[in-house]
Each structure stands twice: as C-alpha cells, then as structure tokens.
Amino acid sequence: MTNPFQTRQPNIGANDKVREPQRGAYQALVDFASNPADTTREVGVVLPVGCGKSGTIAITPFAFRARRTLVIAPGVNISAQLAADFDPSNPHMFYQKCGVLVGGPYPEPVEIRGTTANRGDLDEAHVVITNIQQLQGQENRWLASLPSDFFDLILFDEGHHSVAQTWENLKRHFPSARIVNFSATPQRADGQLMAGRVIYSFPIFRAIQAGYVKRLKAVQLNPRTLRYVRRENGEEIEVGLAEVRRLGEEDADFRRSIVTSKETLNTIVDASIRELNRLRGETGERRLKIIASALNFEHCRQIVEAYRARGLRAGYVHSRENSAANTRVLAQLDSHELDVIVQVRKLGEGFDHPYLTVAAVFSIFANLSPFVQFVGRIMRVIIQNEPNNPVNQGVVVFHAGANIAQQWGDFQQYSEADQAYFDQLLPLEGLDPANPNNERELTPEPRPGDEVEVRGQSEVQLEELPLLEEDEAAAIRLLQDRGIIDLSFDPDRQVLQAVPVTRVAQRRAMRSGLDMRIRTAAARILAERRINPEGRDLDRQRFNRSNLIVMKSAIDRHVNATVGRPAGQRSEFLRAELDQINERFDDILVAATSEVFNGR
Numbered sequence: 001m002t003n004p005f006q007t008r009q010p011n012i013g014a015n016d017k018v019r020e021p022q023r024g025a026y027q028a029l030v031d032f033a034s035n036p037a038d039t040t041r042e043v044g045v046v047l048p049v050g051c052g053k054s055g056t057i058a059i060t061p062f063a064f065r066a067r068r069t070l071v072i073a074p075g076v077n078i079s080a081q082l083a084a085d086f087d088p089s090n091p092h093m094f095y096q097k098c099g100v101l102v103g104g105p106y107p108e109p110v111e112i113r114g115t116t117a118n119r120g121d122l123d124e125a126h127v128v129i130t131n132i133q134q135l136q137g138q139e140n141r142w143l144a145s146l147p148s149d150f151f152d153l154i155l156f157d158e159g160h161h162s163v164a165q166t167w168e169n170l171k172r173h174f175p176s177a178r179i180v181n182f183s184a185t186p187q188r189a190d191g192q193l194m195a196g197r198v199i200y201s202f203p204i205f206r207a208i209q210a211g212y213v214k215r216l217k218a219v220q221l222n223p224r225t226l227r228y229v230r231r232e233n234g235e236e237i238e239v240g241l242a243e244v245r246r247l248g249e250e251d252a253d254f255r256r257s258i259v260t261s262k263e264t265l266n267t268i269v270d271a272s273i274r275e276l277n278r279l280r281g282e283t284g285e286r287r288l289k290i291i292a293s294a295l296n297f298e299h300c301r302q303i304v305e306a307y308r309a310r311g312l313r314a315g316y317v318h319s320r321e322n323s324a325a326n327t328r329v330l331a332q333l334d335s336h337e338l339d340v341i342v343q344v345r346k347l348g349e350g351f352d353h354p355y356l357t358v359a360a361v362f363s364i365f366a367n368l369s370p371f372v373q374f375v376g377r378i379m380r381v382i383i384q385n386e387p388n389n390p391v392n393q394g395v396v397v398f399h400a401g402a403n404i405a406q407q408w409g410d411f412q413q414y415s416e417a418d419q420a421y422f423d424q425l426l427p428l429e430g431l432d433p434a435n436p437n438n439e440r441e442l443t444p445e446p447r448p449g450d451e452v453e454v455r456g457q458s459e460v461q462l463e464e465l466p467l468l469e470e471d472e473a474a475a476i477r478l479l480q481d482r483g484i485i486d487l488s489f490d491p492d493r494q495v496l497q498a499v500p501v502t503r504v505a506q507r508r509a510m511r512s513g514l515d516m517r518i519r520t521a522a523a524r525i526l527a528e529r530r531i532n533p534e535g536r537d538l539d540r541q542r543f544n545r546s547n548l549i550v551m552k553s554a555i556d557r558h559v560n561a562t563v564g565r566p567a568g569q570r571s572e573f574l575r576a577e578l579d580q581i582n583e584r585f586d587d588i589l590v591a592a593t594s595e596v597f598n599g600r
Helices: 020-033 053-064 076-086 119-124 141-145 165-173 204-210 241-250 252-257 262-283 297-309 323-334 368-378 416-425 472-481 503-528 547-562 575-583 585-597
Strands: 042-046 069-073 109-111 127-131 153-157 178-183 197-201 215-221 228-232 235-239 258-260 289-293 314-317 340-343 356-361 393-399 439-442 460-462 494-496
Touching: 020 042, 020 053, 020 197, 020 204, 053 069, 053 076, 053 153, 053 178, 069 076, 076 109, 076 127, 109 119, 109 503, 119 503, 119 575, 153 165, 215 262, 262 289, 262 297, 262 356, 262 393, 289 297, 289 368, 297 314, 297 340, 314 323, 356 368, 368 393, 503 547, 503 575, 503 585, 547 575, 547 585, 575 585
Parallel strands: 042 178, 042 197, 069 127, 069 153, 109 127, 153 178, 215 393, 289 340, 289 356, 314 340, 356 393
Antiparallel strands: 215 439, 228 235, 228 258, 460 494
C-alpha cells in the first residue's frame, strides 16, 4: 500500500487557499525535518485562534514524509474535528477544500474511539487520530499492543497540555517518534511551559490584519471599584489582590469561596452589556453575545443572576453540572436563545462560536496563557478574511490591576510581537483613581517590525435524461443563480466525482452490515418454514429465548467459527475476516440451519 505522505507532493507553497500562517508553519517544519544536523526530537508551533491550526496539523506529515502519524487531542470534540479534516469522504476535508491534493489516493485515516477501531485498522492507517483519554492507564490496550516503532511522528494538538504525565508516558512508549506540539499559547493554565523549541509563531497583529481573527478592544475599569470578598460566618471579608493571586493557586477552599463584591460585579456587568448593545446597534447583528469568566460555582450563579436581572438571557456551564445540563445550555447558545454564557474554564480549546463578541473578565488569571485561552473564545471571526467588517470586532472588559500582562510570569514566553500586543491590551499602568472617568478604552495597534518569528473506478460519465423538456435551461440557470448547483454544470455530460471511502469506514460498514445480514437471514429461514419468530419452540435449552434469537445465535456462532473468533469479538474483526465471512455466508447458513433444525 503506497503512502501518500511519502509519494505525493502537496500543493502548499503557492496555494492561496492555504493561509499564510499555515504555509509559514509548513515551511518551517520542512526545514526542520530535512536538516540532518538538527537532532531535536520535539518542537512547537504557536498559531493564534482562527489561523488554521487543524489544517496545519493535516499537512505536517507531508513535511516529515511520515510513515505513520499519531495525532492526539486533549478531548473528544477536538479529536472529532481533526478526524473530519483527514476524512476523504467529508466534502470539507482540508486536502480537498484547500486544493492541497487533487484527487486520490489520500492518506488513510482512522480514529480511535471506544471499540469502533481495532489493531487491524491501525495497521492499514497512515494517520491515527485520538483523544488522550483513549491512551491513559498502565494497562492501556492500545499501548500494550503497539510496538515502540509503530509511529514515527506524533502531533499534539493544544500542545501546552503535552507536559502532563499521561502525555510524557506516551512519548516514552514511542521513543523514536519525532514530536510537534501545536497551540495558541506556549504555556498551560497551571504555568508549565509547552515542551519543545518553538520553531514558528504567527503574531496576533498579523492575524488581525489578515482578517483571521477579530480586532479586539479593551475596556479597562477603574481599580478602585475592584473588590473580592470571602464569606465567613455570614460576613463578607474583603481580600486583597495579592492574597487572591496567592491563595487562589494554593488553597482549593479559597478558590471555591471567593466572589466579587456586588460593586465590582455591577461595573463589569454594566460595561459588558453596554458594549454588547453598541456592537449590536452598529452591525445590526442581534446574535452577538457575551462570554463571562467566573471563579467558581457560586460566582457563576452570582454573575448569571446579575445579567438576568438586567433582562438578558444568561446561562452557565460548569464541571459541577452534569453533562446533560451543560449540553442543554450549549444547545441554547448555538440556537441563539442566550445573550450571555458564563463559564469556569469549561469552554476551552476547540469550542467554536464566532458570535461570542464581548469577553467579560470577572476572574483573576494566574498567567497570561489561560487569559489568552479565554479571550480566544471571542477571537473567531464571523466573516472570513474581512478585517474591517464591523461584525469582526471583539471587546474585552476587565478591571485594571486584576489582569496585567507584564505581571504574569509567562509573559516573556510569548514572541516579542505578541508581548507588544498584550502589553497594549492590558497595560501595566492603571487608571487614576481620582479621575472621575472610571474607565478607558484601549485598542492595540501594530508597530513596525511586528513580523513572523520563526522560532476504485475511473471517471463515470453522467447523462442527464430530462423528464420535462420545457424550461430545462431556465431551471438550470435558476439553480445556478441561487448557488444550488455549480456554474460549470453541464446538463449533457457531467463527470461523477466518486466520494472517497476509507478502509476503516468500509470495515465498520461491513461489520454493521454483517449483523443486519444475519438478522435478516434468520428471519427468512423461519419464514420459509412458517415458524413464528416470537415463539419459543426452538429453544431446547429452555432459556426463554425467541425462535428468532435462537436462529440468529446459531448463525453468529458459525460466523465466529469461520474466522476462529470467540463470542464478543465482533468489533475486532479485520477486513480480511469480514471478506472471508462474506464469501462463505451461504455455507454458514446451511450449517446453522442444520444445527437448529437437526436436518429438518
């Protein structure tokens, strides 16, 4: 089986459909991978939200001419998104959508999730996509069955997670694989730095100028209104900012109990609502929304109540809530039934809702990276590649003194260009408390020198057979004008483009089809003998099983015997075994029928 990562030349360098940060990252990876003098095992790529990180991951194996690649995401949602970018049956697959590859063969992908994939699928794959939870545990079935040289390239999405223990164990299990970490931030929420040398980063200023992310403005509120309180014995005790920062990292009980004072909360709520109303009025887009960051569950409830009291539709998501409740709130958000969503670090990487436009910062962040991850929720543009479109604006509302870029320990880990951006957005100097104007607006602007820092079948001809001769051409023109069919559509001769199908998708379909085929065959055998499928007369062992279940179970046993598998291993059937069952299915039915009816 040929490997497209090694045999095909992707169209990237001069391809306008591939974004500038994707092209730049790819070239940096090519230079790194092709340099025999650079024996570094692990490197990093930093791309702001909205700059095409998933697409960059999809083209990275070409840079390394990888034999087999493992792509790891921090959660199920991101894993599913990445799998879709590699799936050739998906019309929005990155290679097709951006013209990276013209036609097949495409790299063979497989996603590990539950029992939907088995070792045979991985053997046939060029790229394996999964979430880290699938590879956890000392006795993990995947790691136990895969040799140490199974992968020669590992790609970590949201690579700031990759210093965690589970990820380190994975790296040790495949010691010869080279590693690339991808992230919008070089540091994790707990302050640990992303592993590996950063070989490419794309400045946020450039991303804004290109229209990849929203142009942000900050509304900085006067520090004299900033108060945090802790409730003890029914009393509110004011807590200083230094204490909030220190105890917030050290004391879990403290994190759960601290909230903003009513005065502080009201200033942020009112300023964020004013900004939301302004943006809705200027753009005419009523779907724009606020996202708010809270410290804990009680704080979450406090903020939601404040927005609801002002007539806004507010909901919250929190790890303390069950998944059904969070799912219901997110569905309301997607259907535009909410104006405000409040979260405690719940809407992390991979969450995508471009209509979030105002970020209301009620919490205090220990580092710049978690702040960037939160603000990243409002950075996705609504209309692509239009930096000056009014809907592509975002506003961050926060208190001076609570979140200041240069005071964060990881500030220096960012590129100089991004340091300049966040220093303008979150300046060190605060407001004058004596000034009657209790807020100021800050709009970061690029400075000179803010540049990139590189750290089946052949064609099938279709002939249209008109059912109604009249107005055929007019109907086609109407469909073309409305964008329903392509302008190049030829009603006389049109080439049918086959939908590519992966081997793992074929195997899953065969496995699913096998169960349906067995059930249908069992019902047909009983019908031919005029036997009631719900009766019990064939159940000689008196297990109270219906005739249909008895017949189907017999066929199942002979199917398993054909390929030498015990019961309960249907999910492990290889494609070759499924092919063997298909070829011998008639013989299997004869044997199963003989067993049940004793030759009747």
